[in-house]
């Protein structure tokens with residue numbers, strides 16, 4: 389399997405899950421500013437949207453979208469419990485978190501990084517802080533799904549990494565959560581391999 393990634397991007401989520409599941413995966417670095425792969429290939433020739441993550445399986449079938457790629461990788465090693473099993477109610481609760489983080493958290497960062505309109509930035513920050521506050525209130529155990537680390541935690545962790553990079557003040561409970569996830573050996577390896 390090949391995973392196209394960019395250092396510190398949302399592709400870090402499936403990268404972490406692949407390491408947590410101890411999967412054999414080839415990492416291929418993409419500069420998402422120039423859309424060049426590390427060997428110089430134009431990334432738009434590989435994928436029309438030019439987005440990471442992109443997972444290419446050994447039979448050349450492809451998967452994209454953080455949530456989907458992370459769940460696929462988790463499902464390759466069900467015993468690692470990185471995603472609840474298909475057909476269970478907790479599977480949907482986990483997907484609920486993945487979707488919430490994708491649409492309400494992940495996508496808030498684009499205007500924060502790209503926009504120069506102060507009203508847009510201020511409104512986006514307020515909305516992001518409201519959503520992080522909600523997650524903080526809902527977080528009753530060590531992880532989003534309770535006592536078990538899952539792909540949703542990896543996703544939240546990566547968005548908190550961005551929040552810290554932008555020097556946003558995050559709820560104290562999420563600071564503790566961030567440190568808990570950062571201390572995981574697989575997470576440390578993924579961060580170090582990406583040069584973070």
Ligand SMILES: N[C@@H](CCC(=O)N[C@@H](CS)C(=O)NCC(=O)O)C(=O)O
Pocket residue numbers: 394397398399420437438439440441452453454455490
């Ligand atoms: N909907 C996609 C979004 C992925 C995405 O935003 N990827 C960013 C890196 S975090 C990217 O590749 N940006 C390059 C670009 O916008 O051209 C997903 O959930 O996987």
